[in-house]
Amino acid sequence: MQWGPQFLGGDRVRFALWAPDKDSVALEIDGRDALPMQRSADGWFTAEAPARTGDRYRFRISDDLAVADPASRAQSGGVHGWSVLSDPFAYEWRMQEWSGRPWTEAVIQEVHPGVLGGFSGVAEHLPQLAQLGVTAIELMPVAAFAGTRGWGYDGVLPYAVHESYGSPDDLKALVDRAHDLGLMVFLDVVYNHFGPEGNYLGAYASSFFDQHSDTPWGSAVAVSREPVKRFFIDNARMWLQEYRLDGLRFDAVHAIADDAFLDAMAQEIREALPGRHVHLVLENEHNDPERLRPGLYDAQWNDDFHNVLHVLLTGESEGYYEAFVENPTEKLARCLSEGFIHQGEEGRGKPSGHLPATRFVSFLQNHDQVGNRALGERLIRLADRDKLRAATALLLLMPQIPLLFMGEESGSRSPFLFFTDFHDELADAVREGRRKEFAKFAAFSDPETRKGIPDPNDQETFDTSVPRPGPDAEEWRAFYSQLIALRHQHIMPRLEETRGMGAEVLGTGAVVARWVMHDGARLILAINLGETGVSFPEEGECLFALGEAGEPGSFTARLSL
Incomplete structure (x- = not known):
């Protein structure tokens, strides 16, 4: 059984929901009487009905609860509202012949669609990136989450694009425009947990979650169960096939804790998309080189590189930098030569020196490393200018794949803060939890000082995070352009x-x-x-x-x- 609506032809659509905890479910199409759905022995409910693109629908699972389709492609009224029927193949692609670019050509910039003005705003940003020499953008998660603004890691409808960013066709137009400019488009996807608001799966499919295993963000997903496994693998395929994305970055897969699932997902994607350059990247605290063998994942985000460079550039030693304070120069040498710094020490990681350098995506800044600071400062505010330029040159000319964070190429001094759009008790919990998180840091040990940490739910926190060019923007752009041009000319052709x-x-x-x-x-x-x-x-x-x-x-x- 397949998650999500399926167009059968002749204006007929089959709707499906896996609700093993329920004896009855009804399909509601806006403006019509509810239609009882047929239950199978394995907990799937199905119904066929006449429907067209744009129709609003939802599932009635009890007298007092109607829920969105967890595989909805679009929403009306947010994650608590109606799902919107969207034909995944109606968009007329202009760049029909695009097959991607080799991984060795990747120079990536991570961007947040919201602060850049949604999908159309990102599209307007693309020509200057292409001119700079960037070859790929990586979108922070676009799956629907509660509210209008957030980082995207609290998504609850993984198949639906976030309503305030634009429509499914708006995202496809962004991808089309990027391909026209020779740019790849990657997407960050979150398969390890669901957000705290708007996730109704537990109300009708409690076995979607592993009740015996938790993540830092809530119950772990039970990917060993076939419907759950298919939910996520089909989601990955959707982004790559329906939206023609060039790759995915899988967030915090160590919290999934199922290597067999990860391997099966990569293998199925590879088999389903022959003839295309499709790139799969992991975030994995386990520093596991086994997932990076040929035929699985192209690379892993290399936090080790950032962490040791940050210590050397700033002298900071609190939080996760503490593990890099001792002998940071030796640690940097190991990172450049072998990829991972932690290769089994302290129970983390395995030897990685046998891997090609391109198995690692390295960065000086990203959404985590800037936004998880209390005040969201960028390195340009924390480090000596000459040393920051030297570290930037290292990032862009070494063989590991470089990732930039939006705004750093223009010398932006704008912070990137943690922002959400929660309300009432959840907003209070997020605000206070954020401030308590920094109580162990010397600068925020005083409760009065912690009150200066921006409220994630404040509109101003989001507005402040829009990257604005610095006063020396042209100088920084010229510097990045020169380095990336050298990478194109001398490094990329030799990287394999x-x-x-x-x-x-x-x-x-x-x-x-x-x-x-x-x-x-x-x-x-x-x-x-x-x-x-x-x-x-x-x-x-x-x-x-x-x-x-x-x-x-x-x-x-x-x-x-």
């Missing part, structure tokens, strides 16, 4: 199966790392984020340099053919 040759510490905060590339060339990158000068190697031809070689804040990229 590039592997680390080792890295060595040159001094406190200073490292040199080497890689052997596809054509046998050696890439040598040296960086000094310390306070004293060191000697940089001079092997090979210099591709790019910042500052006086070996001095604090300097960087060199050299290529030995």
